Amino acid sequence: MAKKKRLLWHVFFPYLLIILVSLVAVTLLASNSMKHFFLEKIRTDLQTRALLFENYILEHVDPLDERSIDQLCKKIGPAALTRLTVILPSGRVIGDSEEDPQRMDNHIDRPEIQDAMDKDVGAASRYSPTLGKQLMYVAVPLKRNNRTEAFVRAAIQLDSVDRDIAAIQLEIGISGLVIATLATLLSLLVSHRIRRPIEEIRKGAESFSMGDFQHPFPGSDIKEISDLSETLNTMSEKLQTTLSKITQQRNELGAVVSSMAEGVLAMDMEERILGMNHAAAAILGCDPRQVQGRTIQEVIRHPKLQILVTKALASEEAVERDVVLYAKEERVLNGHATILRDGEGNRVGVLVVLNDITRLRKLENIRKDFVANVSHEIRTPITAIKGFVETLRDGAIHSPQDAERFLGIIQNHVQRLETLVEDLLSLSRIEEETEKxxxxxxxxxxxxxxxxxxxxxxxxxxxxxxxxxxxxxxxxxxxxxxxxxxxxxxxxxxxxxxxxxxxxxxxxxxxxxxxxxxxxxxxxxxxxxxxxxxxxxxxxxxxxxxxxxxxxxxxxxxxxxxxxxxxxxxxxxxxxxxxxxxxxxxxxxxxxxxxxxx
Structure with missing residues (x-):
């Protein structure tokens, strides 16, 4: 995964790059424009000088005399700080302010001469092998009676121009550097101004993740960040209220489950224990904090209870069965297992409720024993009374001695029945009055x-x-x-x-x-x-x-x-x-x- 960049890289450096590129572009454009402006101005000035020299020749030299022309060039050229050259239409130089015309090459092929023939003015910048320097040349035709007699060329060295342009470019560069520095500081300030509230928002979000909703998000004079802070503060309040309600409901539910006399045990689909209440822990004899995440087979080694869970997971309906646990004493549990589902109805586990019915079973056994004992206690004297009554009816009543003995036995059994009934009534009365x-x-x-x-x-x-x-x-x-x-x-x-x-x-x-x-x-x-x-x-x-x-x-x-x-x-x-x-x-x-x- 690629390393994420800080906000500084996303805000400051792009802005700085844009500023620097813009400054470089402006500097280059300004330099080129300045150079073009100066060169154009020099060309215009040279053209003016050439025209003035042309007029001077027309007024003072007629016809063209090579010696006179050359003397004029050498006289006026240095005074005007301009190299002046007069060239015949054939290209031969007849006058030059700095060189001997006889030693100079034919100039018919020079660009400025060619342009002057076609356009009445020609200009060119190039290196002069004669002088060994960079010059700008401007040539105009010298016409007399609409006939071109020669070409007047004015030239000037560009070294001083280049120095002036370089000085101006240096000033522009220094100004650009100062502007770039100021822009950098301004970008840093703007980035920090944007980053600071965002950093506070990040800290608040971290507090959110840790459950701390008391960390307010700061305001900002940047509308978007201010709106975000207000939205997050509103969300914080709503989340805090919602979580408080959920926590309260969870605590209430936990208190209800913990207070239940029945044991409650929750497991996932892999039969791992999700949780249990105190009653279940007491019934099963385990620590609820140590069994969480462990399987039912690890915690409870009781086949019938494991079968109950397995059947519930395999069934769509609730499963119920009685389970007998043997620890310090026998305990009878009624297990009720049902499927747990999430909000979308998907099966996520099983819930087992264990109800200790040991006392109920004992009471049932006591009731059965009571009914059996009462029946036995009543049947014994009744059987005896019935037997002796039949004996008396069969003739023993005619024997006073036997009759008296049998009647005495019958009386004892009747008294025993009476005592039994009185005790039963007394016991029933005490129980009833105690309950009421x-x-x-x-x-x-x-x-x-x-x-x-x-x-x-x-x-x-x-x-x-x-x-x-x-x-x-x-x-x-x-x-x-x-x-x-x-x-x-x-x-x-x-x-x-x-x-x-x-x-x-x-x-x-x-x-x-x-x-x-x-x-x-x-x-x-x-x-x-x-x-x-x-x-x-x-x-x-x-x-x-x-x-x-x-x-x-x-x-x-x-x-x-x-x-x-x-x-x-x-x-x-x-x-x-x-x-x-x-x-x-x-x-x-x-x-x-x-x-x-x-």
């Missing part, structure tokens, strides 16, 4: 709530000689729903009594902490294995199903406790060692906050 925030909370002394729960459980504890010890100060208070909190404590005490051997002890403790209030129920029961502790608070989950049913449990007691605590903005936890008992702790926050039931 309809649970009424009030500041209450925790000791009163615990004492009320102990009263309800005392009879059952006494039947197994189990002693319940309460430790709670009167100053321990919390914002609670007394009846619900009492139900939670009763459920914990009921479990502690059921799973404790006769003669054991149960401790109930309430205390204030910087975070809120803690209520602990500790027993000396059989304890719970670690593997069961995480699922203890699920509906219908039992560590020992056979023993739980034998003891009359529905599997909903601890689930009810969990939902009651969530309604208070708290939670329940368990610590247990096999063979050494369990401790259930209710955590009540200082400022209650409602949490959705799960």
């Amino acid at each position: 925030e309809a649970i009424v909370l009030e500041e209450k002394a925790i000791k009163e709530v615990l004492e009320g729960a102990l009263v309800l459980c005392q009879a059952k504890a006494d039947s197994k000689q189990i002693r319940i010890e309460l430790s709670c100060g009167d100053e321990v208070k919390a914002t609670v729903n007394p009846s619900l909190l009492e139900q939670a404590v009763v459920n914990l005490l009921d479990n502690a009594i059921q799973y404790s051997e006769p003669g054991k002890r149960i401790w109930v403790q309430g205390e204030t902490t910087p975070q809120g209030v803690l209520i602990r129920v500790r027993d000396e029961g059989c304890g719970i294995e670690k593997q069961h502790q995480e699922r203890l608070f699920e509906r219908f989950y039992r560590v020992d199903k056979a023993r739980s049913r034998k003891l009359g449990g529905t599997g909903l007691g601890l689930a009810i406790v969990k939902h009651i605590m969530q309604a208070h903005g708290g939670h329940v936890s368990v610590e247990s060692q096999l063979g050494r008992g369990s401790t259930f702790t209710l955590h009540l926050p200082k400022i209650p906050r409602r949490e959705p039931s799960r």
Whole structure:
């Protein structure tokens, strides 16, 4: 690529070249005109001198006498500073002011003589071998009675003329040089005057390219440059406004995408990652700044997700499928991939939205388990009741002893169904009131709530000689729903009594902490294995199903406790060692906050 020239080369040097060429042309023309003017003036002067000498000869010499003519030439010529020569029509010289006529050549062939024969006047400039100098000659015919008797020729040396012309040409050259110098300085000044605002415009354009629109373009008294500056300033303002809007929209869009709970992942047609939001980075376990420009295969080694992207790129319609990721824990993602298009509708990539549906799947599984468990829990007593009713109808009712035993069994199953229905209704009511925030909370002394729960459980504890010890100060208070909190404590005490051997002890403790209030129920029961502790608070989950049913449990007691605590903005936890008992702790926050039931 050819090297680009600066403005100086495009403006200054062309102008300077034009000026110099013009000056040289003017100088040459002036010199030639001056020389032509001088030569013409000399020719006219020589013609006048020749005519005067002709008249003088006509008046004083008649007929022509060679000696007289030669004497006149030598007398008048030096006085007039002119070489005078008289030449016969034959070409023989009969008089000359500077040479002996006898020694001079025949002049019939001289140009000025030839012209004088034809035009009555002849002129020529040439080198004279006789004198060895450059001369100008003018010849006129000497006529007497319309008959040409001779030719009078006047001549003058051109050396002095050449010197005068050279002096004038020198003056013209010096003047031209001065003018050229002034023109050069003027051209430089004009070029600089034009270049300076253009340079400012260039700097402003560079600022444009770097995103700086605060660089104003200077005005100029040159209309075209001033118009350009105004246009660029207007464009700068419009660009700044447009870019501000685009930046604001981009930031708003970025904030929306970054704040989305769903993972958003964009790729080009070569499956290179263009960008991802924080949710996608968290789901996929990668740094969004380090994955940009890399292919999906390099970043995410998951075949199903790669297949999702490949299918979306090969299809005109959106592609959707569930993907299971295995990291620290199993995560179920719903992937939705669709084609990205530019403003002209061309395919430029694919957009993948990843929705974490792990909790939803767990809830679906819980719902399925719940329906199955409820069906099982209801079907078992109903089947037993149906069987014993049929047995009674088949004749066992006529045996008082069998009838009483069977009716007692039926009564136990009915009571179990009643308890199950009550627990289900209670659980449903707590969830509904929690969602509607309809649970009424009030500041209450925790000791009163615990004492009320102990009263309800005392009879059952006494039947197994189990002693319940309460430790709670009167100053321990919390914002609670007394009846619900009492139900939670009763459920914990009921479990502690059921799973404790006769003669054991149960401790109930309430205390204030910087975070809120803690209520602990500790027993000396059989304890719970670690593997069961995480699922203890699920509906219908039992560590020992056979023993739980034998003891009359529905599997909903601890689930009810969990939902009651969530309604208070708290939670329940368990610590247990096999063979050494369990401790259930209710955590009540200082400022209650409602949490959705799960």
